[in-house]
Amino acid sequence: MQQTSDNFIAAATEALHNDYQQATRDFLGQMAPKATAAARANFGDWDALRAHVKRIREHSLDHLAYYLEQYEAAAQADGVQVHWAEDADALNRRVLEICREHGARRVAKGKSMVTEETGLTPYLESAGLTVTETDLGEYIVQQAGEPPSHIVGPALHKSVDEVRELFLRKHDLGERALDGPPELVAEARTVLRDTFLQADVGIIGANALIAESGHSMLVTNEGNGDLVANLPAVRIVCTTIDRVVPRAEDATAMLRLLVRSATGQSVTAYTSFYGGSRREEEQDGPTETHVILLDNHRGEMLEGPFRDMLHCIRCGNCLTHCPIYVAAGGHAYGWVYPGPMGSVLTPLLTSLEASSALPNACTACGRCAEICPADIPLPDLLRDLREEESQQRLNPRRWRLGIRWHARLLRFPRLYHGLSRIAIAALHRLGRRRGAFQSLWLAEGWTGQRDFPAPQSSTTFMQEYRQQSRQSLHSQKAQHDGE
Amino acid sequence: MEPRHSERGAPSPHVGLFVTCLADLFRPSVAWASLTLLERAGCRVSVPSAQTCCGQPAYNSGDKARAVPLAKSVIRAFEGLDYVVAPSGSCAGMLKVHYPRLLEGEWRQRAEHLAQRTWELSAFLTEVTPLPLPANRPDAGHVAFHDSCAGLRELGVREQPRHLLRQQCSADIAELDNRDVCCGFGGTFCAKMPDISTKMCDDKLKAVSATGAPTLVGGDLGCLLNLAGRARRQGQNLQVRHFAELLVGDINQPAIGESGD
Numbered sequence: 001m002q003q004t005s006d007n008f009i010a011a012a013t014e015a016l017h018n019d020y021q022q023a024t025r026d027f028l029g030q031m032a033p034k035a036t037a038a039a040r041a042n043f044g045d046w047d048a049l050r051a052h053v054k055r056i057r058e059h060s061l062d063h064l065a066y067y068l069e070q071y072e073a074a075a076q077a078d079g080v081q082v083h084w085a086e087d088a089d090a091l092n093r094r095v096l097e098i099c100r101e102h103g104a105r106r107v108a109k110g111k112s113m114v115t116e117e118t119g120l121t122p123y124l125e126s127a128g129l130t131v132t133e134t135d136l137g138e139y140i141v142q143q144a145g146e147p148p149s150h151i152v153g154p155a156l157h158k159s160v161d162e163v164r165e166l167f168l169r170k171h172d173l174g175e176r177a178l179d180g181p182p183e184l185v186a187e188a189r190t191v192l193r194d195t196f197l198q199a200d201v202g203i204i205g206a207n208a209l210i211a212e213s214g215h216s217m218l219v220t221n222e223g224n225g226d227l228v229a230n231l232p233a234v235r236i237v238c239t240t241i242d243r244v245v246p247r248a249e250d251a252t253a254m255l256r257l258l259v260r261s262a263t264g265q266s267v268t269a270y271t272s273f274y275g276g277s278r279r280e281e282e283q284d285g286p287t288e289t290h291v292i293l294l295d296n297h298r299g300e301m302l303e304g305p306f307r308d309m310l311h312c313i314r315c316g317n318c319l320t321h322c323p324i325y326v327a328a329g330g331h332a333y334g335w336v337y338p339g340p341m342g343s344v345l346t347p348l349l350t351s352l353e354a355s356s357a358l359p360n361a362c363t364a365c366g367r368c369a370e371i372c373p374a375d376i377p378l379p380d381l382l383r384d385l386r387e388e389e390s391q392q393r394l395n396p397r398r399w400r401l402g403i404r405w406h407a408r409l410l411r412f413p414r415l416y417h418g419l420s421r422i423a424i425a426a427l428h429r430l431g432r433r434r435g436a437f438q439s440l441w442l443a444e445g446w447t448g449q450r451d452f453p454a455p456q457s458s459t460t461f462m463q464e465y466r467q468q469s470r471q472s473l474h475s476q477k478a479q480h481d482g483e
Numbered sequence: 484m485e486p487r488h489s490e491r492g493a494p495s496p497h498v499g500l501f502v503t504c505l506a507d508l509f510r511p512s513v514a515w516a517s518l519t520l521l522e523r524a525g526c527r528v529s530v531p532s533a534q535t536c537c538g539q540p541a542y543n544s545g546d547k548a549r550a551v552p553l554a555k556s557v558i559r560a561f562e563g564l565d566y567v568v569a570p571s572g573s574c575a576g577m578l579k580v581h582y583p584r585l586l587e588g589e590w591r592q593r594a595e596h597l598a599q600r601t602w603e604l605s606a607f608l609t610e611v612t613p614l615p616l617p618a619n620r621p622d623a624g625h626v627a628f629h630d631s632c633a634g635l636r637e638l639g640v641r642e643q644p645r646h647l648l649r650q651q652c653s654a655d656i657a658e659l660d661n662r663d664v665c666c667g668f669g670g671t672f673c674a675k676m677p678d679i680s681t682k683m684c685d686d687k688l689k690a691v692s693a694t695g696a697p698t699l700v701g702g703d704l705g706c707l708l709n710l711a712g713r714a715r716r717q718g719q720n721l722q723v724r725h726f727a728e729l730l731v732g733d734i735n736q737p738a739i740g741e742s743g744d
Contacts, residue, residue: 009676009678012676012679013678016678016682022582024686026686030661031662033663040534072619081586084614148605154607174619176489187518204715294710298546300493323664323667323686324667324676324682324683327679327682327683328679342507359545360672360675360676361676361679362669363632363665363667363669363670363680363683364632364633364670365591365632365636365664365669365673366632366636366637367632367636367663367664368631372634372683380727383542383543383545384545385545386543386544386545386548387546388545389545390544390545390546391545395544395545399544399671399675400544401546403540403541403549403671404546404549406540406541406543407538407540407541407546407549407550407553408549410535410536410538410553411535411552411553413533413534413535413556415530416535417532417535420507420508423508423714424508432742432743433742434742435715435741435742435743436711436712436740436741438714443674443675445673445674445675446673446674446677446712449676449677449678449681449713449716450681450684450709450712450713450716451711451712451713451715451740452712453509453708453712453714453715453739453740454507454740455509455512455738456508456509456510456736457511457512457741458511459639460507460508460511460512461502461507461511461514461515462502462507462530463507463533464515465512465530466532473569
């Protein structure tokens with residue numbers, strides 16, 4: 001997918017000016033935190049679960065090679081063909097090879113952020129295949145020619161009216177009313193039914209890989225994942241190496257966190273565990289099953305300072321808790337993963353150079369880290385990325401030098417206090433009458449949309465305090481002399 | 484010098500006031516009010532002259548190397564005192580939470596030692612040395628309260644300033660419906676991404692306006708300068724003040740960003 005993360009600020013401004021979409025995002029930003037908070041409150045000991053899953057994930061990552069080998073062996077014993085892909089291109093090529101081996105023309109896809117990351121759909125399309133997304137949200141954005149705006153709800157930015165117009169335009173089904181969501185869903189279901197039945201290959205993702213059994217776990221609310229996984233002759237599971245956990249109960253412990261944090265439900269409508277292909281005595285299921293394990297920088301992350309990010313379970317809760325995501329919208333982030341988790345992942349999975357605005361899209365308010373079910377210190381990771389930016393000189397020179405000189409000056413208290421006295425006296429004199437400045441040299445970023453409050457006094461506190469201490473010393477001395 | 488003793492006879496704690504650069508430069512009344520409150524709570528207060536800034540601008544901008552010497556000089560200036568108190572959750576959080584992460588070795592130990600004794604003003608005045616009731620209680624009236632993120636999430640400051648405002652000056656506190664959400668200040672963020680920041684600030688000001696309170700009170704000057712500056716630009720009639728000013732009854736002087744003439 002074409003990355004436009006470097007355009008974040010301008011894209012966010014544009015999004016802010018779309019009143020309808022802003023209102024939709026504001027609503028989402030109010031409702032989603034309430035829904036997930038209620039789900040957490042109804043669970044019981046949420047913090048204990050969070051700590052438990054964190055230990056599982058840490059243990060799994062500490063022994064990643066071991067559990068991946070165990071997974072591979074168990075999956076192979078179940079008849080699954082396991083492939084390893086170093087990068088996006090390797091995954092895409094492998095999928096195309098499998099499709100070609102089977103002379104496939106039609107591909108049905110379940111929801112998968114990993115294949116968004118590798119750009120699989122355009123890759124297969126450019127090779128002449130027809131690829132159809134079957135998750136309703138993904139289907140809508142695919143029909144609209146847009147990327148997802150949210151990792152769990154890809155079409156959350158679209159209104160019912162927009163979807164209605166889209167379906168009327170895209171589906172050749174004659175005149176019809178399509179009034180309201182039930183009719184829209186029914187139509188999508190009808191259209192997609194043929195996709196499921198005609199697909200030669202079904203591609204799905206995985207929420208977890210279970211090492212002991214070689215199974216992959218997938219949760220959906222629409223059941224499309226199961227149709228994609230079981231109706232076509234060939235099933236391909238595309239996922240990443242960091243999804244592996246030792247046991248089935250580890251996957252389901254994670255599931256409890258995931259579902260509540262993603263949608264506020266206590267369980268998804270469908271939770272499926274996939275093993276190998278159809279057995280001889282069985283009537284349905286694919287005749288061939290593949291799992292492709294993508295690395296794409298996860299190995300580097302495992303060894304580096306951003307390892308905590310591998311704990312992410314892709315619930316999307318940090319997105320709707322982030323006022324910057326709510327303001328800017330998912331598309332402004334310019335790649336696959338938006339919001340706080342995206343601002344960390346995008347530089348790590350693409351390059352810091354191509355996404356240097358993203359680590360700055362944070363006020364360090366800490367709301368994301370507070371609710372993150374994987375307990376990832378997102379604001380700290382973003383600060384660490386800003387440090388890398390600063391070291392690589394990717395941040396604007398003006399800012400870098402400004403911060404540097406300010407910090408240098410602060411090391412000399414007498415000089416700093418002396419200079420600030422002069423500056424504050426001048427600012428106070430200039431701003432006293434109005435109380436605030438409407439524009440100020442070197443502070444345009446501030447004064448573009450806010451006044452800059454003038455200093456309250458012509459003196460700094462440190463100056464006033466010193467004067468007062470001196471006076472009280474004088475009066476004590478005078479008193480002493482007088483006695 | 485003989486240590487002063489409080490009424491109960493226990494030695495009065497020696498508190499170092501961490502003024503914060505914003506109070507020093509833009510709002511000395513906040514530092515004076517903090518000093519008064521700490522003394523009223525029975526503390527002996529010093530204001531180390533070697534203090535400048537906690538180093539957050541450099542630290543949060545990714546220039547950790549330049550934040551390190553600033554952290555060390557704060558530690559040096561304050562480590563002989565019983566407590567460090569700041570009228571800001573953000574600066575207190577920097578000392579308490581981030582210095583130990585920023586520094587290493589022996590300096591980390593010194594940072595941790597200081598962190599244990601560092602407090603945000605309202606937390607200190609409720610949890611360490613409770614503030615006695617004043618003889619004449621000022622009446623703060625109907626005020627909306629803004630929680631600053633660092634104080635709220637790094638230090639657990641939520642009820643303490645509300646308690647003090649009710650107890651000390653009979654404040655009728657209005658809660659904002661988005662009180663958990665950032666006001667869009669975020670240090671350099673507000674100047675780097677002004678459109679997003681302004682949207683966040685407007686959301687906050689709308690919530691303030693919905694309460695009908697004529698005054699907005701908070702505990703961090705960064706947020707308050709941001710909110711007051713935007714309210715003024717929008718022509719929103721709102722007095723923005725630090726809670727310490729209300730606690731000492733210092734409300735006759737202009738609110739933040741208001742004209743003194």
